[in-house]
């Protein structure tokens with residue numbers, strides 16, 4: 712933190728620009744290798760633990776999609792950024808969602824990636840009922856079946872999808888997953904791809920696949936990711952427990 716705080720605004724901006732160029736080049740290369748078009752991939756900058764000034768700098772560099780995993784931090788940051796930036800910044804909520812946070816999250820989030828159980832889907836639907844547009848949501852799929860890490864296990868995805876699709880205030884857009892720690896990301900994302908193709912038989916509108924982070928975005932793009940969520944490769948390393 713101390714070295715980061717010592718950077719001037721201009722130095723930080725240059726650092727973010729260089730990191731962004733590297734991440735964009737990785738996405739281009741991964742698309743090339745997978746025979747996909749760059750336009751199929753949305754880069755989400757995951758800015759948790761980093762200040763609003765970094766979001767503002769990234770917005771000036773053309774980043775329009777920003778991800779956060781804790782409501783309290785995200786709500787404050789979104790308000791700060793909205794005051795400072797003319798461009799539309801789309802906030803993606805990617806963290807574990809508690810029912811009592813849904814009212815707050817629907818105020819700033821354009822997309823919620825982490826719907827993983829019926830009570831959260833219901834609370835989010837109720838909270839989103841007053842919005843002019845339905846809220847875009849993804850089902851977080853568990854690829855290791857460990858409930859502590861969040862996500863619905865694959866056998867439960869179809870029922871949760873039907874439940875979301877019945878709520879007019881929600882729009883089911885697809886799925887999100889995190890590759891299990893220590894797993895082969897190619898195996899994990901291949902599993903996700905199969906779950907998605909099954910889901911699309913009943914929900915053809917579920918076209919979003921949010922997968923891939925700083926360490927494994929190439930594997931995710933190989934297996935059909937449409938949204939990659941990149942934190943440390945863009946912003947630097949976070950303090951522990953960030």
Ligand SMILES: *Cc1c(COP(=O)(O)O)cnc(C)c1O
Pocket residue numbers: 757759780805806889924925926940941942943944
């Ligand atoms: C923090 C976080 C990311 C970004 O992780 P990096 O490894 O820093 O790129 C992506 N997705 C979720 C859900 C996160 O919490």
